[in-house]
Amino acid sequence: MREKAILCNLKVIVALVLFLVGPISVFSQKNKKKENNTEIAKDSTSSKKGKKYNDLVKKGTVKKGLFNIIQVKTDVYFEIQDSLFEREFLVVNKLSQVPFEVNDFGLNKGMNYENKVIRFYKDTVAKKVWVKSYLPKVSSPKEDAITASVKDNFSESIIEVFDIETKNNDSTSIVIKVNKIFDGKQKSFNDVLSNISFGGSVQSNLSYIESLKAFPKNVVVKSQLTTSVSEGGPALSVTLGVTSNIVLLDKVPMKPRFSDNRIGYFTEKHWYFADAQQAMVEKELITRWRLEPKKEDEERYLKGELVEPKKPIVYYIDPSTPKQWRKYIIDGVHDWQVAFEKAGFKNAIIAKEPTAADLDFDIDDVRYSVITYAASQKSNAMGPSVVDPRSGEIIEADIIWWHNVMTSLQSWMRIQTGPIDPKARGNTFSDEHMGEAIRFVSSHEVGHTFGLKHNMGSSFAYDVESLRSKDFTAKMGGTAPSIMDYARYNYVAQPEDNVTAITPKIGEYDKYAIEWGYRWYANNDNERLKLNSLITLHQNDPIYFYGEQQGEVIDPRSQSEDLGNDAVKASEYGLKNLKRVVDNILDWTYDKDQSYYETAKLYIGTIGQWQLYNRHVLNNIGGMYLNVTVHGDNKQSYVPVPAVMQKRAADYLMKNVITIPQWLFFNSILDKTNPLKDSPLGPYEYTPYTLSRELQCGILYDLLSDDRLLRMTENELYQRNETKEKVFTVNELFKKIHQQVFAPTILNKSLTILERMTQKNYVDILIVSTNKIFEKTEPKKTVDLHTLSMPQLCTYMQDGEMIRNINQSSLKRITEVTSDKKGELGKVLQLLKSKKNTGDQSTQNHYTDLIQRIEKALSNTTF
Known part of the structure; x- marks a missing residue:
């Protein structure tokens, strides 16, 4: 982070x-x-x-x-x-x-x-x-x-x-x-x-x-x-x-190691010029510690024996860290020993509290790498490093640990594991239970200080059903092959599964990444060849897959906070557990003579988790698997998400978003409190009608985003005849939404408030997003959805961490997007005109309003 x-x-x-x-x-x-x-x-x-x-x-x-x-x-x-x-x-x-x-x-x-x-x-x-x-x-x-x-x-x-x-x-x-x-x-x-x-x-x-x-x-x-x-x-x-x-700095910089996009390290860019070139060469140096065997141990190391490094990596615990958490933070650091043993080093990392022997200890002195404990209301942690830009050598690391990180940990555990773990239900956890969560965050942040980037694609390696297996989760240890993923806690496992290994651990990808970055090679060895061979050896095993962190999610395998290889199935299991949380919120947060503050906070957290599941599913529609490929690996660089998966994703959204879940937004909790979020101005309450309207609008707006529809159009255009694989088209998506949103209208029924709300959201998004293409209106201003999601840690990207950029949105005015959206508006208008006199008075008023909006939009001379 x-x-x-x-x-x-x-x-x-x-x-x-x-x-x-x-x-x-x-x-x-x-x-x-x-x-x-x-x-x-x-x-x-x-x-x-x-x-x-x-x-x-x-x-x-x-x-x-x-x-x-x-x-x-x-x-x-x-x-x-x-x-x-x-x-x-x-x-x-x-x-x-x-x-x-x-x-x-x-x-x-x-x-x-x-x-x-x-x-x-x-x-x-x-x-x-x-x-x-x-x-x-x-x-x-x-x-x-x-x-x-x-x-x-x-x-x-x-x-x-x-x-x-x-x-x-x-x-x-x-x-x-x-x-x-x-x-x-x-x-x-x-x-x-x-x-x-x-x-x-x-x-x-x-x-x-x-x-x-x-x-x-x-x-x-x-x-x-x-x-x-x-x-x-x-x-x-x-x-x-x-x-x-x-x-x-040393007169002679450390020997650099060049990056490979198939494995995730932070990097320093470097340009190389030479007379023999026909073009400048740009390379990226990974950031890593100088870890080398002692001179007398080099032979033993090269024979495969574990040896102690010449200079181990040492982390000091800030003396201001509360005593009950120090052990868990230290354990989180030492959990990486197994990964460095894979690279040939034992006792490579040390975490300790400063003692009287450390006479000159100073948190601000770069000779000391410190896990600094910050007294702050911020709920976060991060692990930056000081790097020698000449070589990528990490000189010193500073993990910043904000005191309130525990609020995020508690929220995750209550919502994601409360249904299967009684220890994760109360307003306050035992020191032991919270300590294990702190240990996980410590490991994640320390991973960054070794040079490792987030691997958001790691969790896709596990089959969703495997996460319900007590034996599988116990054997694999955690929720993903990498602790550098945002695979938090096991929200897939059901109470009857009796799964107990629910916390992220150091995984197989982590061991592999450390071996690739820290294995020492003698000067006469062909380092590049051996490193490439290590990647080639694992390139077809999904456990070792590296998925880049993304801004706008194009590759749904690399998402934050998701689990498993099937977002629809994982989210369906997640909803079952979420219903259990909602049914128990009042009991789990009960504290005699106290306000309903904890109840309201847990309630909005469950709504944020619901929205998180929606987005995991949504990103499969118009999604593209982005593979990092090299000559000779016989892999496709761009693979559309299978059409069947995209259709299942659309069906999930029709069922759980287009149809607002009343169990979540309209229940007995509202007799006591509204959902509540803390803000700089104090606690901020959300009424259910407003909150459901805004969150549904956000999903619909993103579902019909220009870039998503353009990717679907590209996929249809580029369909390979030899594969004969059916694609999920833009028109099919509009047909599904139309049939769901206007189902009661087609049947001449009077509309409920929520049904009218959904139709208004849909029409408004079509109008605003189409006008936006022609620069007629400002972009749609929706609620900041991250403020309603589950808490996130380590959400930044360090200098050198790149997001993959693919240009698909030039000259939107002359793409199929405008035609498809205006075509759908025309169909909606035709339907509403034929049904404007059906239903009760509120329904007819609603139809008249929508007809006027659409006619005004379609008659706009800008089009």
């Missing part, structure tokens, strides 16, 4: 900022005390040459490390050794403190918001140090002629300059004053406000450097930076705590 937090609305920030900024001092009292790595500098010589240097260090304190840090009162100096000039450094900026209003928008401690590669250059003539930055994404052989052109066309940019204040006594280092890059005066090293989409500028008079640390390969500088916010009212101050790490 990786994402970048962005502040979308500054208005809320104004309300509570006045209490934020306490007394400001340049350095806290504790920082005035001598630290372990701090010594009072002594004047070692009185030579004229070094007098200024000696005077400087004599007045202040020196912290020795990558750069010696000289602190004289409020002035901060870096002493840079000559050997470090023109070396590559990575600047890593993180948040270390946030005020209430910023927290409320999901921006929290531990978030890495800006990284850049820099070099320092010494200019003895001008007596300055220039700092230049560049994107290390281009390479060429040193001996090739084109390398000169590469250097000129992908040059560095100057981002900062410092005066050389003095040099040390033997002239092997120089000293520069660095206050301006850390106290907010300059944005060159740290542009926090722009990177969090905050805007404005830092007020240097209300900002200061808080603390400084120096270590052999990095320096750590913490600052308090204040900005002024004025959003329709008086200017107020907001102060952010930020930490800047300057990290020395």
